[in-house]
Amino acid sequence: PRNAIMLHPKVKETNEHRMMLRQLGSTWLREQRVRVRLSQRAVSDKLGIDSHTFISAIESGGPSLPEDRWEEYAQILEIDWQEFCKTMLMYFMPEIYKALFGAPSKKELNRGIGGG
Numbered sequence: 001p002r003n004a005i006m007l008h009p010k011v012k013e014t015n016e017h018r019m020m021l022r023q024l025g026s027t028w029l030r031e032q033r034v035r036v037r038l039s040q041r042a043v044s045d046k047l048g049i050d051s052h053t054f055i056s057a058i059e060s061g062g063p064s065l066p067e068d069r070w071e072e073y074a075q076i077l078e079i080d081w082q083e084f085c086k087t088m089l090m091y092f093m094p095e096i097y098k099a100l101f102g103a104p105s106k107k108e109l110n111r112g113i114g115g116g
Contacts, residue, residue: 018094023061024109025091030059032077046076064092 033043033055040059041052047069049055058065065073065088074084089097090104097104 019061021091021094021109022064025064025088026059026061028087028091029065029077032079033059036076036078038076043073043076047072064088 033040038046039052040055043055044050044052054063057063067088070085070088071081074081077084086097086101089100090108
């Protein structure tokens with residue numbers, strides 16, 4: 001397109017990496033919900049959210065779960081809160097994760113921090 005903004009290759013690569021991490025994180029959240037045998041509606045109810053489509057959107061790579069709900073979500077998914085936070089940072093806030101813990105290994109990226 002005529003007025004298209006051209007991204008520097010490094011920016012494009014970073015955005016693609018972020019999108020890949022977000023998708024891995026969304027998949028990890030879905031896997032954890034399924035592991036504890038809860039429906040999206042059940043999770044929504046436990047969080048006090050009116051619409052189960054919000055959980056669907058999160059698990060599909062849409063909006064990320066607000067940080068102020070992480071502890072409650074970790075409890076629902078029966079995951080240690082610190083491990084949950086570390087995993088969420090790795091997938092959804094990779095710059096903060098890297099500053100705190102260094103770059104994640106491929107094993108961590110593919111399985112989540114706690115191996116779940």
